[in-house]
Amino acid sequence: MTDWQQRLRDAAQQRTAQVAQRTVRTVQRRDGARVWVDGRELIDFAGNDYLGLASDPRLARALRDAAAHGVGASASHLVSGHHAAHAALEQALARWLDAPRALLLGSGYAGNLAVLQGLLGRADHCIQDRLNHASLIDGARLAACTLHRYPHADAAAAERQLAHGSGAGLRLLASDGVFSMDGDVAPLAALAAACARHDALFYVDEAHALGVLGSTGAGSVAAAGLSTSQVPLRLCTFGKALGCYGAALVGDGALIEHLQQSARPYIYTTALPPALAEVAHAAVLLAQNADAERARLQALIAHLRSGAAQLGMALMPSSTPIQPLLIGDNARTVAIADALRAHGFWVGAIRPPTVPPGQARLRITLSAAHSTADIDALLDALLALAGGTDHAH
Numbered sequence: 001m002t003d004w005q006q007r008l009r010d011a012a013q014q015r016t017a018q019v020a021q022r023t024v025r026t027v028q029r030r031d032g033a034r035v036w037v038d039g040r041e042l043i044d045f046a047g048n049d050y051l052g053l054a055s056d057p058r059l060a061r062a063l064r065d066a067a068a069h070g071v072g073a074s075a076s077h078l079v080s081g082h083h084a085a086h087a088a089l090e091q092a093l094a095r096w097l098d099a100p101r102a103l104l105l106g107s108g109y110a111g112n113l114a115v116l117q118g119l120l121g122r123a124d125h126c127i128q129d130r131l132n133h134a135s136l137i138d139g140a141r142l143a144a145c146t147l148h149r150y151p152h153a154d155a156a157a158a159e160r161q162l163a164h165g166s167g168a169g170l171r172l173l174a175s176d177g178v179f180s181m182d183g184d185v186a187p188l189a190a191l192a193a194a195c196a197r198h199d200a201l202f203y204v205d206e207a208h209a210l211g212v213l214g215s216t217g218a219g220s221v222a223a224a225g226l227s228t229s230q231v232p233l234r235l236c237t238f239g240k241a242l243g244c245y246g247a248a249l250v251g252d253g254a255l256i257e258h259l260q261q262s263a264r265p266y267i268y269t270t271a272l273p274p275a276l277a278e279v280a281h282a283a284v285l286l287a288q289n290a291d292a293e294r295a296r297l298q299a300l301i302a303h304l305r306s307g308a309a310q311l312g313m314a315l316m317p318s319s320t321p322i323q324p325l326l327i328g329d330n331a332r333t334v335a336i337a338d339a340l341r342a343h344g345f346w347v348g349a350i351r352p353p354t355v356p357p358g359q360a361r362l363r364i365t366l367s368a369a370h371s372t373a374d375i376d377a378l379l380d381a382l383l384a385l386a387g388g389t390d391h392a393h
């Protein structure tokens with residue numbers, strides 16, 4: 001056995017021992033909150049399709065129409081791949097978030113790398129919530145800056161780290177707006193005030209908030225009553241509530257210009273297919289006008305939480321469509337998720353390193369495409385499989 005084969009075998013054995021092995025399941029078809037996997041129909045409580053747009057016929061039609069003009073961009077934005085569809089989408093996003101400019105990226109992952117690599121270097125400091133998305137951590141590594149991680153949602157601790165990092169170099173504080181595995185909202189007003197006191201740049205990742213929070217779905221920053229002057233840069237992703245794929249940075253004009261000129265994950269990659277930009281543009285317009293879906297989502301969230309409380313199931317504190325049930329142990333979490341799937345419900349079994357050790361959980365996500373009957377059925381199954389008040393032990 002060669003060295004690399006030995007390495008792979010050791011890693012696989014360790015994954016098995018820790019019940020950390022993950023499985024890819026193939027979706028044959030999706031229709032709203034229904035998915036067909038291995039020939040069986042499941043109600044999807046695992047995805048991020050918060051407004052039910054991923055299989056919306058209006059977007060499917062937009063994609064068909066856009067495809068009539070071809071598929072690929074043919075080059076990166078700065079060479080010859082920037083199309084009218086990209087420019088129109090950037091303008092629509094900037095208008096939606098009430099910011100001067102937007103810049104398209106291939107994905108949210110690339111967007112977070114672009115911001116931190118494009119703005120920070122060795123002498124600089126990046127201050128981050130401990131539970132930020134992995135792409136923000138990876139961006140700080142790529143920037144080779146000093147990374148400080150403060151206890152989750154602790155604005156006072158964040159401020160101490162901002163003060164500590166003062167003197168040499170830039171300071172950038174990055175936070176998820178809505179935390180992807182917990183569902184809670186960052187203390188954005190307190191963080192913005194701390195950044196203002198310490199002359200730091202505040203960057204918010206809106207991946208799970210865009211389309212969901214704020215009066216037109218403009219995200220967590222808008223919902224907190226903040227604007228580009230307090231939060232000069234935001235990440236929008238199209239793969240969650242917008243039901244598409246791709247991402248954009250939205251914010252201050254000088255920041256966007258600098259990133260366009262210097263961010264490697266923007267420069268050295270082919271532009272998003274223009275057809276996909278047209279679809280994302282259609283999704284932006286639908287999401288902006290989805291007040292009824294947002295109201296429905298809030299009603300479904302309230303229904304799940306009150307139902308769970310009546311059954312003695314303590315969901316983690318969250319007011320967003322991400323409603324995790326903490327289990328703790330990996331094997332037990334996977335066993336419950338497997339049993340739920342056998343009963344027709346798809347719920348994510350989230351384990352370390354995605355969450356801290358000992359905090360494996362069922363990540364239940366809601367969509368405007370769910371019905372209250374879907375939620376009642378899930379609650380019945382959860383009660384039978386995970387039990388009531390003692391589920392966490």
Ligand SMILES: *Cc1c(COP(=O)(O)O)cnc(C)c1O
Pocket residue numbers: 107108109110112133135176180205207208237238239246247
């Ligand atoms: C999903 C996600 C990303 C990555 O976005 P993609 O477009 O899927 O690459 C970034 N940040 C957060 C918080 C996310 O949840």
